[in-house]
Amino acid sequence: MTSLRTDLAAFAAGLSARLPGTWTSQYQRHSQYADQFPRTEQLWDTGHVDYVISQYVLTHDAVLHGPADQRLYVADRPRYLHQFVVAPLAPDSTHIKPHHFAGVEEPNGIAVPKDPARAAHPRLPVPPASSSVPPAHRLRGKRSRPSRPRRGPAGHGQGHRREPAPLRTHHQRRPSASPSEGRAPDPPYALTHPRPQILGVPIRIARRTLPLFAGAACLALALTGCADDGTAAAKQPPNAGSAPKPxxxxxxxxxxxxxxxxxxxxxxxxxxxxxxxxxxxxxxxxxxxxxxxxxxxxxxxxxxxxxxxxxxxxxxxxxxxxxxxxxxxxxxxxxxxxxxxxxxxxxxxxxxxxxxxxxxxxxxxxxxxxxxxxxxxxxxxxxxAVAADGNKHLAADANPLRTAVLDNFATGGTHTGTKVFTPTTASKRQIEVHDKTGTRFGDQGTTVFAGAANRYKDAYALKTADGGALVLFSHMHTQTDAVAHSGLQINPGKEDRAWLHDVPRTSITYTFVCNDAATVPAKAAPSRLIGYTCARTDASGPPVPSWSDRVQTHPRAT
Known part of the structure; x- marks a missing residue:
């Protein structure tokens, strides 16, 4: 547990007074651990400060607000009573889109001395004014950072094995020799009881194996036709007097x-x-x-x-x-x-x-x-192409479809999932994930699925011959695994090492990004979920108390 520093509020106020332009300080004391999540969701850092907030319980923090919507996050530096950490928060202007954060290094935060005058150094990572970043250019972000409840669920799928095998997650079918073969069993979740008693759960989120990289050519868009299967040009001329087709x-x-x-x-x-x-x-x-x-x-x-x-x-x-x-x-x-x-x-x-x-x-x-x-x-x-959102000519558009998918994971479809979707292989698999994953720890732990703030709201729809539509959309959700009582711990698997560093946890939150496809009728009738693919994009959780001292020897420890 990080010691409470009585001078954080004064330091933040003093630092804001010394930055160029007009800055204000917003201090917050946390009454519970979860209170630190909302602000840190937007942390624009994958190094020093990201490690601090992912490994420690912070009892308070502050946010400095700049004259052009810049924001700086200020918190204690654990185990260094005379230092603080400062890192930029990502711009939150409406014209900034998730993909603008992708591709280049993030402006990682730094540790600063407790003296505001010394801390207000030119190297302080003040982010650029959000209004000065045109949407057509990429912001400096190491990756598009999904909203991530810092201690919580992991849901599906991981990385690429870059051979073109099907994407798979523990919510999805696993790859088989042919599409007709049955689904392989879920990965084992072995419980072990060494001293201290351990909930030994090498959580093996099914690995996403398809190399999903869209190729893109710089093409002059010559407008030619294609045959019924999209393979050859159609030569039929338009009717005389008819409006030109798009x-x-x-x-x-x-x-x-x-x-x-x-x-x-x-x-x-x-x-x-x-x-x-x-x-x-x-x-x-x-x-x-x-x-x-x-x-x-x-x-x-x-x-x-x-x-x-x-x-x-x-x-x-x-x-x-x-x-x-x-x-x-x-x-x-x-x-x-x-x-x-x-x-x-x-x-x-x-x-x-x-x-x-x-x-x-x-x-x-x-x-x-x-x-x-x-x-x-x-x-x-x-x-x-038809509208995927707000389409009154369909039984459901992307929003209720997304809600129903989340409900399949969160409740087993009891609220909206089984009402919006008729049973299909894909929808039944999601419900099975909820039912089996939620009970695999028995009385030693819990698993809870929940929706996450969705950064990927674009949806696409094609009209079908029956007047309905094929709708493609994305969602994000979390899976939180937690021990039932003290004396238990979750042992991360090697697939989680990049995020969890082999450190036992009392809970782990995984964040998943998923793509979904459904067919929707024009009349009021259930839709059909015809496929989905998910990948785990983040994992985090508090270390067990016995690791509090040992974590300082970790290569990334501060």
């Missing part, structure tokens, strides 16, 4: 070039876990999932790392769904893909154009439970 997002040939480029850059980035290169072909939830996989791999000893195996998507078998889009609409397309020639596509991917970078990037991919999709409505070979 142009397609791109041609079929260009779409296949995007997929080919995806495979090429995927291999190059995966070979040495090159985040910057990966960031040129991936965005949104997919990029967060992939970077997490890199992080997990880097936490393993070299002997435990799986050698990388090159792969590629088979563009010949790809089924393209290229929508016609009106002026001002964001350009995107969907494709079902296979990583093996002659094998039916089993993954549904979304590629979106990033005009500011003049490239296409993959933003989502879902492992499908069946290679057969609903019939997509086609007009001269092109799909019709």
């Amino acid at each position: 142009a397609p997002a791109l041609s079929a040939a260009q779409a296949r070039d995007v997929i080919t480029h995806y495979s090429k850059i995927n291999n190059e980035a995966n070979a040495d876990r090159n985040r910057a290169q990966l960031d040129t072909v991936e965005d949104g939830p997919l990029y967060a999932m992939s970077v997490s996989d890199y992080t997990e791999t880097e936490g393993l000893p070299a002997a435990d790392r799986t050698p990388y195996k090159p792969w590629s998507y088979d563009t010949a078998s790809a089924k393209l769904y290229i929508p016609r889009l009106g002026a001002g609409q964001d350009r995107w397309f969907a494709a079902t893909l296979s990583d093996q020639k002659g094998k039916a596509p089993s993954r549904l991917a979304v590629f979106a154009e990033r005009p500011q970078h003049k490239r296409w990037e993959m933003v989502s991919v879902v492992d499908l439970d069946s290679p057969k999709l609903p019939d997509i409505a086609l007009d001269d070979g092109y799909a019709t």
Whole structure:
């Protein structure tokens, strides 16, 4: 437990008075451990200060507010009674999007002396004014940081083994030799009782194995047609006197070039876990999932790392769904893909154009439970995009679908999950995760699933032949594992080493980013969840008390 310092409020006020411009200080004393989470959710740091707040109970903290919406987080430096730590908080302006934080180093915080005059040094990590950062440029952020309840659940899937096997998580089916084979059993959660008594749970979140890196080519968007399967140009001229149809997002040939480029850059980035290169072909939830996989791999000893195996998507078998889009609409397309020639596509991917970078990037991919999709409505070979949010012509849009998925994990579908979704392989798997994972510790521990603040709200929808829609969306959730009483501890598995450092915990919170796909009818009737894919992107939790002293010997300890 960190000792309470009576001078933190005075120090923060003194520091704010010495910074350039007009700064104010907001001090907060914590009545309970959870009170430190809301502010630290937005910490723009993955080093010194991030370690402090992920490993220690902080009894108070302060936030300094600058003249152009800058914010600095101030807290005690544990075990150093004459020092504090200061780190920037991420900009929270509405024009700042999650992907602006991806790709480059974050402005890590620093330790400063308790004298405000000495602490107000030019090297203090004052963030740039949020209003000065145009959306078309990337902020300095090492990764897109998902909102993460610092002590809580982990939910599904981890990193990449970069061979193109299906994504898997303990909420998902595990890869099998063929899509028709049954699901492998859940990983073991062995309970052990050494001295002191240990809840020995090498939590093995199923590893995400597909190399999800969207290739993007800088393409001149020549507007050509495609056949019913999106593979050939349609030659039918428009009727005389009819209004011109919106142009397609791109041609079929260009779409296949995007997929080919995806495979090429995927291999190059995966070979040495090159985040910057990966960031040129991936965005949104997919990029967060992939970077997490890199992080997990880097936490393993070299002997435990799986050698990388090159792969590629088979563009010949790809089924393209290229929508016609009106002026001002964001350009995107969907494709079902296979990583093996002659094998039916089993993954549904979304590629979106990033005009500011003049490239296409993959933003989502879902492992499908069946290679057969609903019939997509086609007009001269092109799909019709419909609104995924706020669409009154559908039985449900992305928001209630997202809520229902979260309910499947959190309650087993008792509130909205089983009302919004008819039973499918995917929805039943989510409910099974809730039922089995929630009871695996018996009377020695608990597991609780909950929704997390979702950074990835973009959703995509294609009209189906029956008047409904195929909707692709993303969600975030957490899984919190906790011991039932003192004397027990959770032993992290090696897959968690990058986040938890082999330190026993009294609770662990995992954060998951997931992509989902559902078919929605036009009339009031249940929807069908046809697939989902998740990856664990964060893990954290308080060390057991017996490790409080030993944690100072850890390489990252402060």
